[in-house]
Every structure is written in C-alpha cells, then in structure tokens.
Amino acid sequence: MNQPPSRLPHIGQWNGPEELRTLQEKQLQQTVTWAARSPFYRGRLDGAPLPATAADLAALPLTTKQDLRDNYPFGMLAVPKGRLATYHESSGTAGHPTPSYYTAEDWVDLAERFARKWIGISAEDVFLVRTPYALLLTGHLAHAAGRLHGATVVPGDNRSLAMPYARVVRVMHDLEVSLTWSVPTECLIWAAAAKAAGHRPDKDFPGLRALFVGGEPLTAARRRRISRLWGVPVIEEYGSTETGSLAGECPHGRMHLWADRALFEVYDPRTGDVRADGEGQLVVTPLYREAMPLLRYNLEDNVSVSYDDCDCGWNLPTVQVLGRAAFGHRVGAATVTQHRLEELVFSLPDAYDVMFWRARAEPERLRLEFEVEGQHRVAAEAELAASVRAGLGVDCEVTGLAPGTLIPHGALTAMPDVVKPRSLFGPDEDWGKALLYY
Incomplete structure (x- = not known):
C-alpha cells in the first residue's frame, strides 16, 4: 500500500489497541474544540467542560441525521465560509437535504482514507470513476484519491448522458483502464455491454487490475461472479457522504474500520447501550474534520464490529455491514x-x-x-x-x-449524441427541442 504523503496517521504507526486508543484520544480534544465553534454543538455543549476522553464523549447525546437536516444548510459549520472547499448533500433524504461540507485540509484526510486500497493506486493507473459527481461525495472522493497518488482519472459519472454504457466499454478498452470505482451492479452491466461490443471481459481488458465497489449490498456469491467475469479482484469499501470512507478491505478480504482517523462506537437502539464492539448501529466521530465536526454521529447502519486479530497486521477493528442485508x-x-x-x-x-x-x-x-x-x-x-x-x-x-x-440491448449499445441547447432552428427541424440537452 502506498504511504500517504501527509502528517496524518498512517497504517503501521501503532501496535495494538492501546496505542491506537492513545492516538485517537490525542486528536479527540482538537476535534471537540473544532465542534464547539459550530452553532449546533455550541448549543449542545452549553458551556460545560469539553469532553477530553472517549469516556467523556460517551456522555454526549448522539448526533442524528435529523440533526443535520434540521441545521441545513450551515448550522453545523465550524469555520468561516471562505475556508470551505466543497459542499455536498447525501442521497435518499426524501426532499430533506442532509448537508456536508469540507475544507481543503479536510479533503487531504478524505482522499487518503479512500486511497487505502491494498492493491494500491499509483501514477501508472488509469482510474475510471463511475459514481455520481453531482452533490454526492462519492465521485469526488475517488477522483481526489486518484489524483493524490498521481493516477490518470477518467471522470465517468453514472448519471451523465455523456457516458452511456457503450462509451464506458470503449473507454475501458481503448484507454487500458486499470482501476474502476462504481456500485457492484455497474460491473455486471459493463460485462454485458462488453460482450455486446464483441469483447471478452476477462480477456480483452488486459490493463484492468481491480474493480473498487461500494454503495450497495454485495454478497459473496455476486462478488465471486463479478471477479470471475473480469478476471480481477473486486475490492469493497464502506462510507457515506457525511463522513467519507470509513472502512476498506485488507489483502485477506476483511473490512477494517479506519479507527486511526475516526472514533467508532456500537449503539444498541433497543437498550441504549454503547460498546466498542458487537452488533448494533455504527456511531462515528471523525477525528480530522474541521469544517463540519460530527460528535457521535449515528449512521443508523446495522453492523458487527470486532477487535479480533487479522493476519494483515493493520491492528484495526473489523466491521461487517448488516443493515440492508437484514x-x-x-x-x-x-x-x-x-x-x-x-x-x-x-x-x-x-x-x-x-x-x-x-x-x-x-x-x-x-x-x-x-x-x-x-x-x-x-x-x-x-x-x-x-x-x-x-x-x-x-x-x-x-x-x-x-x-x-x-x-435492453439498446441500453448496452446506444451511443446517443449529447448536444448543447440552442434556440434557432431551420424550417424542417423540431424546435420543441429548444434549450434542452439530449
């Protein structure tokens, strides 16, 4: 794995849970200080002594998705607006925006965490990013991680008329794409589109090294099927727009929480109990986020967290995401x-x-x-x-x-024109298309 170029913690810097806990608590005080600058946490902390340890932090109420919605757009802001680099909103909020924003310094942490892929990202890679760019974090996250390590990034986007499946296949083949980032279902559709174009997915894309996937449930059987179709590893990661990457796979196929960059808890909504491991909802406190600090943010994802040893030697807890599967x-x-x-x-x-x-x-x-x-x-x-x-x-x-x-076969082979809007048409043209993109 490439070593990140910044001052932030990197894998191998600690030995065992105690050293990891010391690293977390050293940064926690700074995180709480940042949080106290935001209108939301200033009101929640209400002049009380700021939490200095994980045990102190556990006395605070959980931060919820509804808290973020109620404080839209900038009630969680802890820095001057002039320091913001990007603004995002998560998907699936039924018309109620869940805002997220980051400084340029926050983005170093975000990009480094995403780039923690055991197969590595380097300047030799051509990296196809095939997740949304609009408002969500996901496309920008992979883009930034690729550039951080010198890769050539192909901004594919999967919500753009400019990138139909036939073009995805052409780009993957002609540019000798070596890495991709998408939801798992996309990998199956690309395989079908590649076959429709006369290609053999596992033979005719020799540059391909790995498929990075996330954003939807993935069973072991489907992962194996995708891997056999393309002849490369399928590497999964877990995160959210509100937090960035939270976990990624080690070479032994286990998903590890990035506990050097965030503090994690497991919350049982039935009893109110909070533990370091076991099954429950994942609660996260990002440790290096200044623009919009989150203290004890409940992702509401059902997980199982374990501190058992792993042969990879990363000395990080493992996580299984159970929510959607249940x-x-x-x-x-x-x-x-x-x-x-x-x-x-x-x-x-x-x-x-x-x-x-x-x-x-x-x-x-x-x-x-x-x-x-x-x-x-x-x-x-x-x-x-x-x-x-x-x-x-x-x-x-x-x-x-x-x-x-x-x-439909047409969805795999179509290559529609993408035009700019115009207002002047000739006598035999359809001026009903004025101003429209398609």
Missing part, C-alpha cells in the same frame, strides 16, 4: 431478503451466464425472473426454484427470460 418481505411464514436471494441466484453455474434478475414478494409466493440463454433456461429454472424452496422455505415461481428483457 431488510426483507414476508412470504408465507418466511422473511425473504435480497441478500439471501442474491446468494442463490449467483450460486448458479457460471455456464448459465446469469447476471440480471428481479423478484416480487407476494403474500403466499415469491415470483422471480432472470435473464438466461434459451439452451440453459429449463435447467436454470429448475435449479433456482429448488434452491429457493430449500434455502428459504417459500413457494416460488421462477421464470427464465431472454437476454435483453431486463436490461
């Missing part, structure tokens, strides 16, 4: 989750080439559809129906669909 729908007497279904779908033989599926949980049965070539349809339907009934104990109607039914 959500499901009732079918008869059983609860069906996407996580369990995905494991079954991607446990089908690779020869069936199954990549895309959907399911509907109805009161008495599960309906599941997936794309599969005609010669494998009967066998795949029978095998998947049997595994669902055996694994989940529900009545299941399984239907194989022709490829292109769920992901």
